[in-house]
Amino acid sequence: MGGFTINVLECKSVSKWYGDAAVLKSVDFDLAQNEIHAIVGENGAGKSTLVKIISGLVPVDVGTIKFEGSDRTFSNIREIQNSGVALIHQEPRLFPDLSVLENVCVDYQVRDGKSKRFNWKKAEGETKELLAQLGCSFSVHSPVKALSVADQQMVDMVSALRKKLKLLIVDEPTASLTPSEVARLFETIRKLNASGVAIIFIGHRLEEVLQLSDRITVLKDGEVVAVKKTSETTEDELIRLMVGRNISASSTDSKTSSGQTSLKVSNLESPGYVADVSFEVNRGEILGIGGLVGAGRSELLETIFGLRKRSAGEVISTKHGSIKKVKRAISSGIALVPEDRAHNGLFLNRSINENLVITNLKLTSRGGKRNFGKEREIGQELIEKFRVKLSSATQLVRELSGGNQQKVSLAKWLKQEIEILLIDEPSRGVDVGSKSEIHQFLNNSAKDGMSIIMVSSDMRELIELSHRIIVMRNGRIAGELSGSEISEEAVLRLASGLATAGKGH
Ligand SMILES: Nc1ncnc2c1ncn2[C@@H]1O[C@H](COP(=O)(O)OP(=O)(O)OP(=O)(O)O)[C@@H](O)[C@H]1O
């Protein structure tokens, strides 16, 4: 190469419209063979659209895309699949009822040279080996729907790695991963990169972006506002570039709660997931739940809420008494905002407004009659409060960018009279600006007396927001941290079983 860096990919003046909305405006983007190039930007900036165009899944309206010197045009899906470019989507796209192995084989099948028969044994061997390399321990025969989002991402990754890869694009792979899983993923990405695979990485956690990438392109409202060498920029500069305003740091004021218990969980048990969990949460308190993926954190929230079968134990609201079923939980002022919002929290084929008001029918209807004016008003208020980027409130939720979908699924709860909020990964996939708004919302709600039980894999979020942290491991409470005991290291030690300190239960 004689010292030259050869561009594997060159996008020139790429533009894209959805209806009248210009989503990408004359974007230039290039990628060298040995490079890890990150793309950052607010929710709805156009990041996913750009990489979908690069991978061939979405047609470009104007502009050219050259890959290894020739135009990237395809006549069918097979050509796209065999072109050496793989895209790992923001939300894993898998067949939930099929097994891991079946999913991996859906778009890439090794056939015997002569007989053209599909060789399951060989595919199984390859899949197992790749999963082991990625540090995954689940069975290739388990149905994908039984896996956590993080593990589903790994399945997606394996499908990509089975092909001859030249370019790997990962769209926000770390949103629901814990630090150790992020480390494992980054190691895989670096190894691939070292073996000659170019990488495009999209992420909202800027510290990770800075740690991994060689160069960073900043998109804002569909335009490239900067291309920076990673070594020559900082987190603050990136935030300024992508948001265009200053972000108020999350409040560090006194983390005090009332001291009045609002919910008491005793000896809660859900077979296979939650074992003998007991704790209390106070009015006005944010109780963080840490732990590795698979530790049973989401399952704990679901069991408290009554969604998951309980084999022993009690959940008692100080005000409303014993809670067993979902209906009772809801009528007692408990709300659950789930992690996998695309599947559990939203009606994708309904409008933004309908999604926002469905939880607020009490406020927007009387005697079974909908008041459309009131619905619009409440919808608009929530849209503005959470800065949902959209073309109109009647747009279908499925057309929103990933982060904006997350905002809708959160926002729809927030006109409620909630006493106890169970929230799973509050800022997964959400940009820095909206994240600080969500944090402010949680802080203010706690100040107003709400009890919040929050599962988060984002270490900074967990530590900054929580008054107290319970760390789970294998379905049990491994320890509890409060006040000055709270640190990233302490959480990690408990989560990985290196320590059994803390108050314990
Ligand atoms: N199929 C579609 N129909 C209409 N509009 C769309 C469609 N897909 C994307 N958009 C719009 O294009 C814009 C850019 O979306 P995109 O998914 O590329 O954003 P993003 O930068 O990936 O955001 P996020 O960080 O939230 O994932 C958004 O305003 C979105 O609503």
Ligand SMILES: [Mg+2]
């Ligand atoms: Mg996206």
